Amino acid sequence: MDNSAVLREWFQRVDSNSTGNITAPQLKSAFAVGNLEFPLSIVQQMIRMYDFDRNGTMNFEEFVALNKFLLKVQNAFSSLDRRGLGFLTPDDVYEALVKLGFSLDSPAFYTLCEQSFQFF
Structure with missing residues (x-):
């Protein structure tokens, strides 16, 4: 089928x-x-x-x-989940966005992740 x-x-x-x-x-x-x-x-x-x-x-x-x-x-x-964790870390997301051509301020990105999500 x-x-x-x-x-x-x-x-x-x-x-x-x-x-x-x-x-x-x-x-x-x-x-x-x-x-x-x-x-x-x-x-x-x-x-x-x-x-x-x-x-x-x-x-x-x-x-x-x-x-x-x-x-x-x-x-x-x-x-993106190359380690097979079943979730994406901020590093995974940052790397993916940079590969897509986004120019990101690293400290600002991680600060936003910390404020928006409970990664840390």
Whole structure:
């Protein structure tokens, strides 16, 4: 079964009332089955980002676009998490941003990380 067929099957299972659209709570529950625990507010934001027809739900095409984005994020994370820790350190993020061409003030970056996240 190709990836499109797998995604279609998955989408149809999540769309339990067969409307052709899934809601944020349905998507959140589906993520949870795959051990991906996102707050509902994050799932709602994902839907807003990919709700191209602006109906407040996600159709199959929008779901495919979200899936592509999540796979890119997962692949990027995996390439940055070279030590296999399951999280990124500020050094990992700093290195990635510099490789992407961002010119960062190192002390300011680490100060921001310290103030914004509980890394240290």
